[in-house]
Amino acid sequence: MAAAPQLVLGFESSCDETGVALCTTEGTILGQALHSQIAMHKDYGGVVPELASRDHIRRLIPLMNQVLAQSGKTLQDVDAIAVTTGPGLPGALMAGTAFATSLAMGLGKPVIPVHHLEGHLLSPLLSATSPEFPFTALLVSGGHSQLMAVQTLGQYTLLGETLDDAAGEAFDKTAKMIGLPYPGGPALSALAERGDPTRFKLPRPMLHSGDFNFSFSGLKTAVLTTAMKLAGVAQPSETMVLNPQDKADLCASFQAAIVDVLVKKSIAATRESQHQRLVVAGGVGANRLLRTQLTEAASKRGIQVYFPELSLCTDNGAMIAFAAALRLKANPKLLNRQDYSMQTRPRCPLNTAL
Template sequence: MIPFWPPEVTSAANSPKIVLGFESSCDETGVALCTTDGRILGQALYSQIAMHKDYGGVVPELASRDHIRRLIPLMDETFEQAGIALQDVDAIAVTTGPGLPGALMAGCAFAYSLAMGLNLPVIPVHHLEGHLLSPLLSSNPPAFPFTALLVSGGHTQLMGVEGLGRYALLGETLDDAAGEAFDKTAKMIGLPYPGGPALSRLAESGNAERFKLPRPMLHSGDFMFSFSGLKTAVLTTAMKLAGVSQPSETMVISDTNKTDLAASFQAAIVETLVKKALAACLQQDHKRLVVAGGVGANQLLREQLVKAARKRGVEVYFPELSLCTDNGAMIAFAGAMQLAMNPALLDARDYGMRTRPRCELATPMEI
């Protein structure tokens, strides 16, 4: 039972409904079952990392085709975990954006077709809303209101969150997201795909103070980010270390230099995220900071945020590590929260599928 939901939502008079959720916005296929009182009954996830590794990044067409292959087996696995049948489901939630157009189409076509066949309502879910709400699934969930730092692969945003569906964009990146900067920098210094996690692991043993890298927009006076300049600074440093005048995929950098450069880069990203996020918290007069998205799994970011936040009387909340990457549980949960707050969604039967590859979180998803 989620403790901060209104009594009319969590009362025994309202029997919990079951929501089947699908996530297919990029290179993870996720399926999960969640109840309107916040219980995950079952979930299954498949990552396409091995398939995309040979290409050094996500190939959209391959991603879309693979989602189609994985959805039914993952759904079967989820129902087996939950010990219930498809006929027990009350609604279907699905990521309708943002994401890769073909990948979104694969998941949505399946979800909408299944809903039509079962005469069930479809609840569109914004991918970033799924990330934003995922810390509510932890053993110590935050209460509203809070400030949210969303740092998924393609997004870096600060949001003011007053309640479900009440989000205000405070600031975002002007160019590369933090996750993109991690991946591109990792590739630049010769680390294997997926680069972000590999760079973080390498940085653990490096000297973060050796290279003086910029902290872009750290003192801009707003909550905007920019990481492309930092990425360029790493490239310039790498070229000097390799003794070359032009960037090349064959640049040779010693292991020590590579490790220290990774640590220095990570320190620059983390310092920027920490200071901007806490400044947003204080400006919003929030005592709670929620961190969500793939970069939220970064150990240095977690440590530095908790340490700095404690000095300012702010409590930091993270999703479970298994929920930091894209997954079906966060989509099923977001759909279940929408349904709990608005039971009339059970009567919706609009099967006109609409995907939104680019859409702001503050923009309501169409029902």
């Protein structure tokens, strides 16, 4: 008789979302809950780390109780605790890690550290149509833009990464620069749908660099220069006024430039790795234009593209619980882990041992 699947309770608190989820080692999410801090940070135009950390502390227990109620399970049913230990905001990581570690110690259960990017990387495997190993992965979010060759669980090779701003960071900073409300990335993408993406000839940085690295700070500067000309000002200002159509066209042109670079480099990296599958993960993976153009470009070359469900593009507890569940299934000895000296790592490459 086959052993019953183990249950992993996962916690995510690396930035401005508090996520909790319960997952089986067979990859079934039994319950999940998420709280976004957007409303709290909106007045400041960006994430305030201290406020983020304190809010995580307030949310963790209520969200955990919500997940347990959803799943019909109790803490005594849980076999292991999982938590994001890096990368992310130091205080936010400490809030989640301290809580998860204390909970694990109190229950006498093991705690499994999870790399935030691995959670994103593996999240498309939770979709109804999920990829098989090996594949090439494009990780695009507010903090990261990377291309990875993924051989199997835990075997990741960095192919290229951003040399300055990440794609999501460029979206957010550009949106703020032209007066769009926080969070800027989704606001910019929504406005871009009403604009002409061919009106402004913006650069495609490193498109022909011969490698798989990215750079988006120069594109951001080009948008600023164009906005200043449209507003008739000699210096950048928070009071720059653009007419609605100019702003929509500028957003569309900016988005088209970023998507163009992401698509071409992702396809090239997938072919270089001799993979037939391309996985996209991270917040920018929800971008409609990126999904459309990447799917079309890949289809022409016989490459299958996989995206996570839209609800899994943002930071969430399900991806953390799932990543730990996969590791536990691959290595049942993790159930004997008694190390509670978790170390947070605000900056750490994906292949860093946690």
